[in-house]
Amino acid sequence: MERFRYVCAIVLISISGSVLGQKDSSVVRYSLGIVPSAIINMVPAIQLSHDLRVSQSIMLSLQTGYIISSANQNNKKTHGWRLRPELRYTSYANGKAARDIYLFYNYRYYYATRVADEWRAGGAYTETVFGSRKNFLKGFGVGIDFYNLFGDNSIMKHSRFGFGIGLGGFSNEYSDTIFRPSGFFVPITDWESDLILPITFVHLMIPLF
Numbered sequence: 001m002e003r004f005r006y007v008c009a010i011v012l013i014s015i016s017g018s019v020l021g022q023k024d025s026s027v028v029r030y031s032l033g034i035v036p037s038a039i040i041n042m043v044p045a046i047q048l049s050h051d052l053r054v055s056q057s058i059m060l061s062l063q064t065g066y067i068i069s070s071a072n073q074n075n076k077k078t079h080g081w082r083l084r085p086e087l088r089y090t091s092y093a094n095g096k097a098a099r100d101i102y103l104f105y106n107y108r109y110y111y112a113t114r115v116a117d118e119w120r121a122g123g124a125y126t127e128t129v130f131g132s133r134k135n136f137l138k139g140f141g142v143g144i145d146f147y148n149l150f151g152d153n154s155i156m157k158h159s160r161f162g163f164g165i166g167l168g169g170f171s172n173e174y175s176d177t178i179f180r181p182s183g184f185f186v187p188i189t190d191w192e193s194d195l196i197l198p199i200t201f202v203h204l205m206i207p208l209f
Helices: 002-020 036-040
Strands: 029-034 045-053 058-067 076-094 097-120 125-147 160-174 195-207
Touching: 036 045, 036 195, 045 076, 058 097, 076 125, 097 160, 125 195
Parallel strands: none
Antiparallel strands: 029 045, 029 195, 045 058, 058 076, 076 097, 097 125, 125 160, 160 195
16 A cells, blocks of 8 residues: 555656646646456456646556456456556657557456355255455556557547556455365465566557547
């Protein structure tokens, strides 16, 4: 949480400095878009992209996603959120084509219901037990996006497409030991211990306005 507050403070300072340094306030503008690529993520979400351009070359973005599912078949009724503030620099612009490189901080949390059958009365019968799993992924990374890759005649002519990579702290919390996966081959993403794992994503944003 302290790290997240530190990142937010840096973003706010960047906004203030960039806006105050503008000679032409008409450059500052807000735009909103949808991110359909977030639906095919390993942790699918309905995601929006909030962009605030503060100069010709600097833009501040915030990706906000509501998590609706998980690729893990043992997770039931999954829900949560994804927040990804980004500091973007437009390194190339030529007409409608452009390229952004950016730094980001990724915060993801979701809660999932878990179900297990537990033997009772010395194995006489089984009882269905309900519990939960909490998953966290927090870390920094870099990304690159390209504008107008699909051409002027496409319905996505103003879209933004690219990818991001980084490293983050990954952890799971299970409400009871019975819900921890067991066996010889347990996916690393199901481990309860704290891990450092790569953050990777493909990003397609379609502007709404």
